[in-house]
Amino acid sequence: MTENNAVIELKGLCKSFGKVDVLKGIDMQVAKGEVVAIIGSSGSGKSTMLRCINLLETPTTGEILWHGQNVQTEIESLYKYRASVGMVFQQFNLYNNLTVLQNCTLPQIKVLHKSKEEAEKTAKDYLERVGMLPYLNARPAQISGGQKQRVAIARALAMNPEVLLFDEPTSALDPEMVGEVLAVMQQLAQEGMTMLVVTHEMAFARDVSTRVVYMNEGVICEQGSPEEIFGNPQKQATKDFLSRFRNQ
Amino acid sequence: MKKIIAMTLALLMVLSLAACGNSAASMDISGAKTIADLKGAKIAAQTGTFHADALKQIPEVQASDLPDFTALLEALKAGTIDGYIAEEPTAFDVCMSNEDLAYLPLVNNDTGFTATDADTGIAVGLKTGNALREQINEILSQIPAETRSELMNQMVQISAGKEVTKLALESEAPANPTGTLKVAMECAYAPFNWTDSSNPSLGAVPISGEGKEGLYANGYDVQIAKYIANKLGMDLEIYAIEWDGLIPALDAGTVDAIIAGMSPTAEREEQIDFTDVYYSSNLVVIYKKK
Amino acid sequence: MIQFFQDAANILSEHYPFLLRGVGYTMLIALVGTLAGLLIGLATGVLRTCPLSKNVVVRWLQKIANGIIAVYVEVFRGTPMMVQAMVIYWGYAFASGGNTLPLIPSGILIVSINTGAYMAEIVRGGIISIDNGQFEGAAAVGMTHWQAMVHVILPQVLRNILPSVANEFVINIKDTSVLNVIGVTELYYFAGIIKRQTFQTFQTYLVICVIYFILTFSITRILRAIEKKLQVTDSFVICGSQSDPNAEIRVVKKPEVPND
Numbered sequence: 001m002t003e004n005n006a007v008i009e010l011k012g013l014c015k016s017f018g019k020v021d022v023l024k025g026i027d028m029q030v031a032k033g034e035v036v037a038i039i040g041s042s043g044s045g046k047s048t049m050l051r052c053i054n055l056l057e058t059p060t061t062g063e064i065l066w067h068g069q070n071v072q073t074e075i076e077s078l079y080k081y082r083a084s085v086g087m088v089f090q091q092f093n094l095y096n097n098l099t100v101l102q103n104c105t106l107p108q109i110k111v112l113h114k115s116k117e118e119a120e121k122t123a124k125d126y127l128e129r130v131g132m133l134p135y136l137n138a139r140p141a142q143i144s145g146g147q148k149q150r151v152a153i154a155r156a157l158a159m160n161p162e163v164l165l166f167d168e169p170t171s172a173l174d175p176e177m178v179g180e181v182l183a184v185m186q187q188l189a190q191e192g193m194t195m196l197v198v199t200h201e202m203a204f205a206r207d208v209s210t211r212v213v214y215m216n217e218g219v220i221c222e223q224g225s226p227e228e229i230f231g232n233p234q235k236q237a238t239k240d241f242l243s244r245f246r247n248q
Numbered sequence: 249m250k251k252i253i254a255m256t257l258a259l260l261m262v263l264s265l266a267a268c269g270n271s272a273a274s275m276d277i278s279g280a281k282t283i284a285d286l287k288g289a290k291i292a293a294q295t296g297t298f299h300a301d302a303l304k305q306i307p308e309v310q311a312s313d314l315p316d317f318t319a320l321l322e323a324l325k326a327g328t329i330d331g332y333i334a335e336e337p338t339a340f341d342v343c344m345s346n347e348d349l350a351y352l353p354l355v356n357n358d359t360g361f362t363a364t365d366a367d368t369g370i371a372v373g374l375k376t377g378n379a380l381r382e383q384i385n386e387i388l389s390q391i392p393a394e395t396r397s398e399l400m401n402q403m404v405q406i407s408a409g410k411e412v413t414k415l416a417l418e419s420e421a422p423a424n425p426t427g428t429l430k431v432a433m434e435c436a437y438a439p440f441n442w443t444d445s446s447n448p449s450l451g452a453v454p455i456s457g458e459g460k461e462g463l464y465a466n467g468y469d470v471q472i473a474k475y476i477a478n479k480l481g482m483d484l485e486i487y488a489i490e491w492d493g494l495i496p497a498l499d500a501g502t503v504d505a506i507i508a509g510m511s512p513t514a515e516r517e518e519q520i521d522f523t524d525v526y527y528s529s530n531l532v533v534i535y536k537k538k
Numbered sequence: 539m540i541q542f543f544q545d546a547a548n549i550l551s552e553h554y555p556f557l558l559r560g561v562g563y564t565m566l567i568a569l570v571g572t573l574a575g576l577l578i579g580l581a582t583g584v585l586r587t588c589p590l591s592k593n594v595v596v597r598w599l600q601k602i603a604n605g606i607i608a609v610y611v612e613v614f615r616g617t618p619m620m621v622q623a624m625v626i627y628w629g630y631a632f633a634s635g636g637n638t639l640p641l642i643p644s645g646i647l648i649v650s651i652n653t654g655a656y657m658a659e660i661v662r663g664g665i666i667s668i669d670n671g672q673f674e675g676a677a678a679v680g681m682t683h684w685q686a687m688v689h690v691i692l693p694q695v696l697r698n699i700l701p702s703v704a705n706e707f708v709i710n711i712k713d714t715s716v717l718n719v720i721g722v723t724e725l726y727y728f729a730g731i732i733k734r735q736t737f738q739t740f741q742t743y744l745v746i747c748v749i750y751f752i753l754t755f756s757i758t759r760i761l762r763a764i765e766k767k768l769q770v771t772d773s774f775v776i777c778g779s780q781s782d783p784n785a786e787i788r789v790v791k792k793p794e795v796p797n798d
Contacts, residue, residue, distance in 0.1 A: 056674055083680035093675030097693040106689055107679035152675075159679055318739045345737045436734050443731045445556050458640045459563060459723035462556075463731075490719050496628045501636025 005031050006065070007163055007194055008053060008085075013062035015048055022048045024218035025062070030163070030196060035189045037205035037226075038198045040215035041241060046198040047090075049215070050165050053196070054085045083111045086156030090168040092148040094140040094155070100127065101136040104155045112159065119158075126154040130184050146177030153184055164188070166197040202245050206230050214238045275330045277535050280352050282359040283307075291533065292320055292332040298368065298511060299333040302361040302531055317342075317437075324349070324536055331535035333361075335368065335509075337400050337468070339532045341439045344408035351534045361531045366512050369525030370440070370469075372476070373506035375498055376521050380480070380505075384523045387479045388472075391417060396527055403439040403468045406449045415451050417471050419478040428485055429477040430456075432497050433469050433508035435488040440509035441467035443488065456485040463488070472526055473507045495519055545741040553732050560725035561749060563642060567717070567724060568710040571649025576703055578650065579657025582607045583695075584687050586658075587665045607658065614655035620716040623648045627720040645722040649714060653706055660702045664695035697768060704761035708754050725749060 006029040013026040022045045030036055038046045051057040053064060055071060055078065064071045066081060075081050094103050104123035108114045114122070127133045130150035140148055149169055156164055166185065170178045182204055189195060189208050199205060205212050205226060212229040214222045214237075222229065222238045233239045275289045283306050290310040293299035294317060303311045312329065314320050320332040321342065331352075334342070339351040354360025356368060372388075374381055398416040405412050433441040435455060444452050444464040451471055452464035465486045477484035489497050494510070497503045498520055512522035550557070586604055591597045614622065626648055631638045639647070668691055676686035715726035725746060733742040 054678060056677060079680040079682060081680075082678060087678035089671060089675065089678070091669075091671050093671040093678075095672065095675060095690045097690065097697070107676075107681065110685050110689065111680040155679070318733055321737065322739045342737065436730060438734065442734060445553060445728070445731050445735065457721065459642050460721075462559075463723075488721055490721065493624070493628065493720065497631065500628060500631035500638075502631045502638050 007032050007067060008196075009063075009065040009068075010049075010053075011063040011065065013049065013052060013064065014060045015045075015052055015057060016060045022218055023052070023059075023062075026218075026220060028213070028220065028223075030194065032162075032194055033192045034211060035193075035195045035209045036197065036211045036213055037209035038196065038213045038215060039200070039202070039205055039241070040221075044215045045218045046215050047167050050087075050167050050196060050198050053165060054082050054087055056087075079111060083107070083159050084162050086159055086161035086164040088149070088152050088156055088164065088166045088169050090171050092140070092145070092152045092172070094148055094152055096140050098139070099136065100132060100138050100140075100143070100151050103140070103151060104158045107155065108158055122158050122160075123154070126157045127151070129157075129187075130154045131180075144177060145173045146180045149173065149177075149181045150184055153181075153188075157188075163194045163196065166195065166199070168198050168200065170199070170201055202230075202242075214241065216241070276538055277330050277352070277533070278350065278537065280533075283354065283361060283533075286331075286533065289330040290328075292323060292329045294320065298363070298513065299531065302363060302367075303333060305361050321346075324534065327536070331533040333531055334534050335529040336532050337404060337439050337527075337529055338437070339534050340404050341407050342534060344404065348537050349534055350537055351532045354530060354532050356530045363531060365525050365528055366514070368531060369511060369528040370509045371512040371522040371525050372472075373495070373498060373508075373510055373512075373516070374504070374521045374523065375501070376519075378504075378521060381521055381523055383480060384476055384505075387476050388524055388526050390479075391472075391475070391526070399471055400439065400468050400527065403466075403471070406451075406466065407438045407442060412450055415471065417475055419475050421478055422481040422483075424481075425483040426481045427483070429473075429480060429482040429505065430485045430487060430503040431473045431477075431505050431507050432487045432489045432494050432503040433465065433467075433473075433506070434491055434494070435463075435465045435467075435486070437467075437509050439467055441465060441469040441507075453484060453486050455488050457487055460488065468527065469507045469509055473505075476505075476507075542741065545736075545738050546745050549732060549736060549738065549742055549745050553728070556728045556731070557725070557745075557749065560723065560728040561753065563645075563722070564711060564714050564724040564726075565753070567642070567645045567649055567714045567722070568707060570646050571653055571714075572703065572707040572710050574646070574650035575653025575657045575706065576661075578654025579659075579661040580692065582611075582654070582658040583661030583665050584692075586662055588683060611655045611658050614652055615659075618716070619648065619652045619713055620719055622652060623717055623720050626651075641720065641722050644720065645714065645717045645724070648717065649710055652713075653710060656706060657703070660699050660706075661695060664699040665691060667698065668694055700761075700765055700768065704758070704765070707761070708758055711754050711757065712750060 008030040010026050010028045013023055014021070015023040026049055038049070040046050048057060052059050059072075066075060069075050071081055095106065098106060101120065101123055104127060105116065105119040108119035108122060109116060124133060124136070127136065130153055132147060132150050132154060135143055135147065143151070169185070170181050173181065178201070182201065185195070185197070185204070186208050197204070197209065207226075209226055211223060212226050213220055214229060216237050222233060222235045229238065230242065233242060277286055277289050280286050286309065287307045288310070289306070290312070291303055291306060292312045292314055293303045295313040295315050300313045303309060314323060317334070317338065323329045324332055334351070336353070343349045343351055356363045372384055395416050402412045402416055435441050435443040442465070443455065444466055445462070448464035449466050451474070452466035453470055453474060455463045455465050465488065470486065473486065474484055487497070487503055494506050494508055495516070498506055506520070510516070512525070516522070586607055588600065590600055627639065627644055672690055672694065673686055676690045681689070714722075714724045717724055718727040718730060721727070729742055729746040733739045736742060
């Protein structure tokens with residue numbers, strides 16, 4: 001993997017909240033088509049790293065490169081950059097005042113300057129793919145958590161992003177709804193979408209991802225193919241973490 | 249148990265509040281000939297006026313003051329006070345409209361209150377140093393005393409809804425006015441100045457200002473203002489302004505003169521200039537017939 | 539007693555054209571003043587909740603604007619509207635060498651500025667109470683702060699603060715009465731004229747009291763009905779089913795699923 005084909009590269013990324021150092025120097029590259037599962041215990045900095053990538057959090061020090069360009073200093077527009085890096089949140093963050101369809105069309109119209117017809121066509125395509133087409137007129141308060149998350153994925157996809165970031169997409173769901181969301185994500189992975197997924201779903205990390213990153217106390221502790229991490233972890237911390245999961 | 253205590257406390261509070269309030273008046277003052285005969289009565293006057301000071305001339309008076317004349321009138325009607333001090337024209341006006349009210353015809357510096365012209369006379373207020381003062385004094389001096397009292401009498405009649413065919417003080421409007429005289433008054437102090445909201449009465453002048461369409465001013469002050477404007481060769485505009493806004497309006501230059509039944513007291517003389525007095529009235533006491 | 543109600547009826551029948559005009563101006567000033575106050579509240583609310591810019595100059599301008607807004611809110615909430623009316627109306631006359639502002643627009647201006655100070659706090663509270671996820675959901679797709687405010691945040695804020703706005707409107711209907719100190723011909727002003735003509739102070743104010751109550755009571759009912767209507771949007775249509783793509787299934791109200 002050379003620097004040239006890296007879509008996203010993190011160099012010495014640090015983030016502190018007041019006196020608490022959450023990220024203590026992260027170096028990572030993500031190439032096109034990779035599905036990176038980021039695992040680790042709560043408070044290890046996984047979500048913060050993801051939120052730094054699209055600048056929902058401003059890094060304290062370090063660089064984030066997008067196709068080799070520093071996203072804080074060199075890119076043309078923060079808003080265009082964010083449009084090409086989709087984000088799916090743990091709490092869905094659908095716009096509560098809008099219908100399912102409007103949730104998917106508003107960003108296209110306002111950020112990509114698409115016409116309403118064009119935006120609706122795209123939105124309906126993706127809503128159909130996530131199985132939410134019948135609910136076009138429903139509002140977020142009227143649908144279930146799993147349905148909301150599928151709409152959130154459709155909203156992100158409708159922006160035609162190069163990379164999708166998933167921040168614990170199934171953690172806020174009732175167990176019976178986890179499957180429907182994971183199925184959609186698995187399908188995306190198979191189609192070659194570049195994805196960074198912060199998750200506690202070890203089965204997803206093992207079966208779907210192309211690379212697993214284990215984070216501990218603000219640094220990348222160990223990374224490798226799913227077979228390496230799950231079959232033969234090198235570090236003691238990784239072993240401990242994974243054994244805790246097996247016992248559950 | 250708690251309920252009973254709460255109820256008792258509430259009752260006590262109500263009772264103590266009632267105890268703090270003024271007890272009702274009961275003295276019959278209808279036979280009084282001089283202010284000495286009003287000894288010990290409950291008499292009220294308008295806050296911040298000379299009337300409130302004059303009140304203290306009554307021996308052992310139970311004095312009180314209220315913000316405006318409608319409040320005084322309500323207090324009298326409700327029986328809270330025995331009587332209140334007013335200028336004779338106002339008193340006459342009120343008694344014509346209320347059959348159960350009458351007033352003691354006291355005469356200043358005789359049977360009634362000790363007062364000077366500055367206390368009970370009314371004058372035109374002008375911005376300090378305004379050259380119009382001499383001209384207006386000249387014009388006012390041409391109105392004989394009989395005309396003044398006849399005009400006041402007519403204004404009381406008109407205010408009470410009685411028919412008057414020809415005003416005692418008349419003048420020609422100028423053919424080519426040289427300017428506009430803007431005059432401020434409350435339009436709320438009959439018979440000196442009041443507002444006609446239905447049909448304009450004889451001699452009434454439209455009130456200027458937005459939202460005032462269909463409102464007319466009339467009264468003794470209005471007739472004097474019209475006379476002065478005509479003699480100065482100017483158009484007249486009347487502005488209805490609250491009592492407390494009159495002097496600010498003059499200071500700011502919004503109006504040229506105050507003709508509002510205003511007495512030229514020493515405190516006001518410090519802020520604005522006054523012309524000679526254009527009417528002087530006796531202070532009387534209005535009471536309720538038993 | 540019968541005489542009393544006779545008097546009140548006479549006041550109505552003789553003076554109704556002016557009472558109607560008073561009602562008209564009272565409602566005009568209260569309505570326009572409330573809406574303008576809401577706009578002031580929205581503008582100041584958006585400014586005050588805007589994150590500080592990274593640009594030093596812009597950041598200082600933001601801080602100055604926030605300071606001015608804070609002073610404005612404190613001053614206009616901390617002084618009676620009657621005093622504000624006197625200060626603004628006569629203050630302008632002094633400053634402009636005697637010109638006065640036209641009365642009805644002055645009244646609207648004073649009510650707007652006063653209401654704006656209250657609305658500023660109501661809107662700010664409304665914006666703060668919106669879940670941060672709504673901002674992030676908008677930011678993450680590349681919307682600017684302004685776009686997020688206009689299309690996502692403010693529509694939700696408006697719906698949430700509607701009861702407070704309605705309350706301000708009802709307060710304004712009553713509080714326009716203080717504008718009689720500068721001579722605005724609203725309802726209370728005509729009460730003053732009528733009481734001096736009829737010498738029937740109590741009867742006059744009783745009539746005015748009933749009119750005010752009818753105004754505020756009916757407005758309160760209407761606004762409550764609107765609120766209710768906004769809440770009952772809990773029904774929607776599912777388009778198409780597996781057997782029939784043109785089917786429409788009406789889903790009427792669904793209890794909210796707690797997410798935890």
